[in-house]
């Protein structure tokens with residue numbers, strides 16, 4: 001075989017309990033899903049507000065298809081930037097208070113594009129150690145000088161910034177997430193923002209998991225009362241659709257529109273996604289959805305404490321249970337599936353070595369009874385595996 005390393009590395013993945021496989025489920029965006037003729041309670045979806053299957057959102061997608069067709073017919077600088085795209089960008093400008101917004105087909109493309117386009121070998125990039133793979137990969141692939149600061153550690157970030165006096169030729173960009181995807185905790189945004197102002201550094205916030213949820217749906221930056229230089233958020237989590245946006249000063253957006261290859265050379269989001277996204281962002285601002293989700297998160301944490309589950313200090317819809325060992329995390333996920341609970345084992349390299357986990361995600365569409373079933377099943381499984 002020409003690519004001998006393919007079989008070698010796949011064998012290695014199996015041997016290290018790192019092998020990844022896809023399961024074609026029906027209803028992955030709902031509280032219950034079906035897989036191979038069996039039903040499961042689903043605690044692995046990022047559709048935190050249950051908007052992916054909301055009737056209003058679905059009708060908005062259908063209306064957009066009827067009016068504009070299924071695809072947009074081109075990349076944004078050719079024919080792909082339609083009136084719906086412009087409407088959504090203008091809507092997001094108002095919502096975020098930024099003077100410029102552009103849409104990307106995914107958060108991965110947005111993060112990769114921003115880093116690859118804005119930073120050069122003369123610049124300095126500081127990232128929270130737990131930032132998403134899209135940010136880390138882009139930083140590593142770029143010629144920029146990159147350092148990681150300890151998770152949510154403002155003192156460590158201060159040290160790294162002050163160890164390097166700013167020169168006129170150099171730009172400095174600090175990137176953090178608003179809500180961390182694998183731990184569910186939040187960044188100290190106000191402190192990081194102040195530090196960036198004092199040290200003349202730019203701040204970028206990836207709010208994939210806070211947009212639609214925090215700050216009455218407007219996001220973590222709005223909640224913290226800050227306006228970062230660059231805000232990236234995705235539509236694939238709480239908004240329940242797909243795609244992403246970057247919001248910044250209009251000059252930054254114009255620069256990206258002119259030079260970002262990830263944007264220029266890619267077909268724009270389809271009208272149906274845009275139609276659904278516009279409807280969904282509006283629904284994500286309804287108070288009752290947030291109250292319901294908060295109540296369910298509180299209920300889960302209360303039950304988890306009663307059953308002595310080792311959960312992390314997270315107040316968000318992301319509630320990870322650390323298992324440690326990948327093999328045990330896979331075994332726990334298998335046993336839970338046998339009990340009708342769908343929870344994905346998250347393993348290195350997605351998370352640090354020795355911190356494999358079951359990443360529980362709650363949705364406003366769950367019920368307290370479903371959460372009770374999750375907690376009792378989880379407790380039984382962890383006891384049977386002698387994990388706690």
Ligand SMILES: Cc1ncc(COP(=O)(O)O)c(C=O)c1O
Pocket residue numbers: 105106107108109111132134177181206208209234235236242243244
């Ligand atoms: C923090 C964070 N940033 C970026 C992304 C990438 O977004 P997308 O799924 O739209 O590519 C994700 C999603 O996995 C994420 O969790």
